[in-house]
Amino acid sequence: xxxxxxxxxxxxxxxxxxxxxxxxxxxxxxxxxxxxxxxxxxxxxxxxxxxxxxxxxxxxxxxxxxxxxxxxxxxxxxxxxxxxxxxxxxxxxxxxxxxxxxxxxxxxxxxxxxxxxxxxxxxxxxxxxxxxxxxxxxxxxxxxxxxxxxxxxxxxxxxxxxxxxxxxxxxxxxxxxxxxxxxxxxxxxxxxxxxxxxxxxxxxxxxxxxxxxxxxxxxxxxx
Numbered sequence: 001x002x003x004x005x006x007x008x009x010x011x012x013x014x015x016x017x018x019x020x021x022x023x024x025x026x027x028x029x030x031x032x033x034x035x036x037x038x039x040x041x042x043x044x045x046x047x048x049x050x051x052x053x054x055x056x057x058x059x060x061x062x063x064x065x066x067x068x069x070x071x072x073x074x075x076x077x078x079x080x081x082x083x084x085x086x087x088x089x090x091x092x093x094x095x096x097x098x099x100x101x102x103x104x105x106x107x108x109x110x111x112x113x114x115x116x117x118x119x120x121x122x123x124x125x126x127x128x129x130x131x132x133x134x135x136x137x138x139x140x141x142x143x144x145x146x147x148x149x150x151x152x153x154x155x156x157x158x159x160x161x162x163x164x165x166x167x168x169x170x171x172x173x174x175x176x177x178x179x180x181x182x183x184x185x186x187x188x189x190x191x192x193x194x195x196x197x198x199x200x201x202x203x204x205x206x207x208x209x210x211x212x213x214x215x216x217x218x219x220x221x222x223x
Contacts, residue, residue: 014052026065027165028131033078064162079163088213094157099205102147103198110147114190174219
């Protein structure tokens with residue numbers, strides 16, 4: 001008979017597996033904005049009970065990826081233009097600050113991972129792999145934030161991952177060539193962090209976020 005500790009570990013693992021599955025499906029566009037999530041369907045697909053699904057849904061709601069209405073229905077978030085504008089105003093300050101402190105506090109292993117992320121981004125661009133680009137782009141930004149070693153800054157910035165993923169996907173789908181410019185931005189940010197040039201890292205990240213927003217607004221204008 002399983003003891004309580006084993007049951008808790010298995011339940012946690014299931015919750016995390018369901019969370020990662022749904023998060024990837026949403027951020028990569030396999031489950032569309034505004035689409036309703038059906039617990040029964042997810043349960044059958046993943047062969048899990050509804051309990052870890054509900055736990056994962058609560059986490060994804062905190063990430064801003066899901067919305068739960070008063071009756072308990074769950075739908076994928078569908079951000080508005082105003083949401084994206086508000087996101088930009090926060091990102092341009094918080095991620096620039098993250099880059100500043102990443103340049104001051106980064107560790108060697110973090111530099112190695114950032115360099116790998118840039119190489120991975122080059123490969124995904126060459127392969128024209130949209131899903132891969134979304135993933136490596138997200139990873140690079142998260143690496144920079146975590147390298148700040150400011151737990152409050154990390155927590156607050158990562159809370160925006162949900163709407164951020166929709167934002168990046170909209171840019172990439174509307175302007176597939178944008179990622180080539182984004183790659184050059186990432187390289188500048190990376191070098192500033194390597195050189196521990198705090199102000200340059202901050203300036204490069206700010207310019208990168210501004211490029212993001214300008215590209216997004218062009219996509220919106222062309223729709």
